[in-house]
Amino acid sequence: NLRDEFDGLLxxxxxxxxxxxQSGSRSNTAFTDLRQRMDWLLSGLKHHQAKETDLIYExxxxxxxxxx
Numbered sequence: 001n002l003r004d005e006f007d008g009l010l011x012x013x014x015x016x017x018x019x020x021x022q023s024g025s026r027s028n029t030a031f032t033d034l035r036q037r038m039d040w041l042l043s044g045l046k047h048h049q050a051k052e053t054d055l056i057y058e059x060x061x062x063x064x065x066x067x068x
Contacts, residue, residue: 005048012041
């Protein structure tokens with residue numbers, strides 16, 4: 001379900017944001033880990049956007065095909 005997927009991505013973004021806030025006060029932050037998690041989040045968002053686009057195209061094709 002796209003809505004559930006989006007909620008999961010939003011939760012990941014919120015968690016990552018909190019970790020980035022906390023990392024500002026610590027000098028031993030694992031920036032490599034944070035960078036990798038940000039990469040995963042952005043990849044997930046791109047994949048989610050592609051699935052949304054596919055769904056829109058599918059809806060348009062179904063709508064156009066109804067009159068035939």
